[in-house]
Amino acid sequence: MANEIERLLYHEAHLLDSGLFAQWLDLLTTDLRYWAPARAELFRQEEREREGERLPLFDETKASLTLRLTRLQTGLAWAEIPATRTRRFISNIIADDESNGVVFVRSNFMLFKSRSFADETILVGCREDKWSRSDKWLLRERKILIDHCTLENVSVLV
Amino acid sequence: MECLVDINSRTVSSQVFTDPSVFALEQATVFSRSWLYVGHRSQFTRGGDFIQTYAGTIPLLLCLDDEGQFHAIANVCAHRGSRICQVESGHADKFVCPYHNWVYDNRGNLIAVPRRSSPGFDKSKWNLFRAVRVATYRDLIFATFSDTISLEEYLRDMTWYLDLVLNTSSAGTEVVGTHRSVIHCNWKIPAEQFGADNWHFQGVHGSMAKLGQRNEDPNHEESFHAWTSQGHMLICVAPKTEVPTTFAAYVNELSGKGRISPLQRRLLRCTIVMTIFPNLSIVFFPGMCSIRVWHPRAPGRTELWSWALGNKDAPDHIKDSNRKQVTRMFSPTGMLEQDDLEVWARVGSNLMNMPPTFRLCYEFGAGEESPSRPFPGNTTSLQSDTPAFAFYTRWAEMIAQGEVGRNGQ
Numbered sequence: 001m002a003n004e005i006e007r008l009l010y011h012e013a014h015l016l017d018s019g020l021f022a023q024w025l026d027l028l029t030t031d032l033r034y035w036a037p038a039r040a041e042l043f044r045q046e047e048r049e050r051e052g053e054r055l056p057l058f059d060e061t062k063a064s065l066t067l068r069l070t071r072l073q074t075g076l077a078w079a080e081i082p083a084t085r086t087r088r089f090i091s092n093i094i095a096d097d098e099s100n101g102v103v104f105v106r107s108n109f110m111l112f113k114s115r116s117f118a119d120e121t122i123l124v125g126c127r128e129d130k131w132s133r134s135d136k137w138l139l140r141e142r143k144i145l146i147d148h149c150t151l152e153n154v155s156v157l158v
Numbered sequence: 159m160e161c162l163v164d165i166n167s168r169t170v171s172s173q174v175f176t177d178p179s180v181f182a183l184e185q186a187t188v189f190s191r192s193w194l195y196v197g198h199r200s201q202f203t204r205g206g207d208f209i210q211t212y213a214g215t216i217p218l219l220l221c222l223d224d225e226g227q228f229h230a231i232a233n234v235c236a237h238r239g240s241r242i243c244q245v246e247s248g249h250a251d252k253f254v255c256p257y258h259n260w261v262y263d264n265r266g267n268l269i270a271v272p273r274r275s276s277p278g279f280d281k282s283k284w285n286l287f288r289a290v291r292v293a294t295y296r297d298l299i300f301a302t303f304s305d306t307i308s309l310e311e312y313l314r315d316m317t318w319y320l321d322l323v324l325n326t327s328s329a330g331t332e333v334v335g336t337h338r339s340v341i342h343c344n345w346k347i348p349a350e351q352f353g354a355d356n357w358h359f360q361g362v363h364g365s366m367a368k369l370g371q372r373n374e375d376p377n378h379e380e381s382f383h384a385w386t387s388q389g390h391m392l393i394c395v396a397p398k399t400e401v402p403t404t405f406a407a408y409v410n411e412l413s414g415k416g417r418i419s420p421l422q423r424r425l426l427r428c429t430i431v432m433t434i435f436p437n438l439s440i441v442f443f444p445g446m447c448s449i450r451v452w453h454p455r456a457p458g459r460t461e462l463w464s465w466a467l468g469n470k471d472a473p474d475h476i477k478d479s480n481r482k483q484v485t486r487m488f489s490p491t492g493m494l495e496q497d498d499l500e501v502w503a504r505v506g507s508n509l510m511n512m513p514p515t516f517r518l519c520y521e522f523g524a525g526e527e528s529p530s531r532p533f534p535g536n537t538t539s540l541q542s543d544t545p546a547f548a549f550y551t552r553w554a555e556m557i558a559q560g561e562v563g564r565n566g567q
Binding site (some may be wrong): 036038040041042043053054055056057058059060064067068071072074075076077078079080116119149150151152153154155 | 210244245246247248334335336337338339340362363364365366367368461465466481482484485486489490491493495496497499500501503504
């Protein structure tokens with residue numbers, strides 16, 4: 001199964017890097033929770049314990065992610081005109097044993113972004129996912145731990 | 159140096175946004191003589207609590223002492239300038255500098271130097287650099303590094319507008335945050351936009367404009383710009399129609415308590431965006447409110463720190479919806495913020511790359527007469543450069559006063 005999960009995450013990364021957003025949305029359950037806590041300059045334990053009290057950087061449903069991606073199709077979303085060149089590297093994948101058709105998957109990402117001739121930034125973090133298997137794998141929960149306390153513009157999904 | 163702000167041609171020099179000497183001068187004048195927003199009451203629960211922020215470029219600790227007084231002190235050791243406190247918030251009755259272990263209390267007084275004494279060394283001469291005064295308006299905490307006018311006098315007409323978001327409930331407000339992002343342009347570009355630029359909405363936020371219901375009729379009484387001689391600015395945009403949302407029901411309930419006037423109630427169905435001079439902004443859509451500070455870091459670099467702002471005793475569904483909308487619209491990933499950050503970065507690099515003689519146009523709307531409105535401050539119809547130019551005029555006055563002071567005249 002580890003191999004299957006690895007291929008799934010690589011496929012998902014390919015969809016996002018290639019702008020195949022409709023296909024990416026097809027990987028999400030309708031009751032998806034997708035969120036990213038904001039980081040804080042605190043002692044490690046305190047930062048973790050209180051992450052739920054802070055204002056998240058993402059707090060999304062499938063509907064709100066659909067809106068985010070639909071917005072990009074209007075031709076007026078300047079943060080993505082022209083679209084940012086992205087390349088994401090997914091690594092350190094750990095998949096727990098499947099229970100009740102749900103697998104917990106942790107993975108690291110490094111996302112290179114390039115736009116406007118010479119603006120280049122890297123976004124790094126970790127994702128904790130719950131994927132469920134029906135006739136195909138679907139993402140039902142994703143928590144993204146972004147490793148930056150102060151962020152550059154985040155106009156892409158991870 | 160070019161004339162920075164030219165009243166006759168209504169133009170602003172690009173050097174206002176790019177020149178390192180202008181940046182240093184505005185710290186010594188505009189920032190040192192204004193009231194600066196440094197924190198929110200809800201970030202403190204008991205004496206000893208502190209938060210880190212900036213006052214202009216100055217790294218700041220805002221501390222609440224055991225007597226309930228706030229102290230705004232530089233997070234900069236008097237000995238060698240090291241950062242005394244490393245975490246963004248917490249609880250401490252004293253701060254020990256990591257460099258040579260000088261110890262300060264939370265009022266900024268040097269209370270101990272470890273290991274040995276030095277004959278004649280007077281600790282009381284080496285307290286931390288600190289604000290002259292700290293004052294609050296409702297739950298907002300401001301500090302100033304000069305002996306300037308009172309905070310009430312400084313805010314004056316704007317308190318009527320601030321009360322729209324700060325005074326609808328006797329329980330007061332709270333902030334939830336903190337979002338931090340880098341903006342690759344001068345701090346005045348976003349501060350101006352948030353106070354005086356409704357025009358950009360159709361352009362920068364074209365992708366979202368289609369979804370909104372905004373009434374930009376220049377004669378609509380509730381669609382207007384307001385500004386004051388102190389440099390504060392506000393945009394108000396009426397909705398096409400008031401939709402019966404859960405937030406509207408909540409506002410009706412609050413209005414019944416009589417803390418806000420019927421005239422104020424009329425504006426609570428509008429989009430309101432304001433800048434309190436120099437670098438505090440608040441954006442309110444019915445059901446969503448973000449409060450934010452544009453921290454100047456360098457001529458072409460700004461850090462935005464922002465929070466969701468709402469009533470402390472609001473029902474959970476109102477709080478939850480506010481936070482979600484702030485995240486989705488006005489966080490570093492926000493659908494409105496993303497496009498602003500992109501456009502501001504291009505403005506920032508373009509201005510850096512133009513000759514110093516390049517000047518920006520603030521002429522649009524000059525000489526226009528707009529219908530009078532029953533709201534405080536000077537007002538004009540939407541889509542006018544007049545309120546933004548008033549911001550730069552106030553900024554230039556403070557720069558000029560500082561230069562007079564420096565020349566000893």
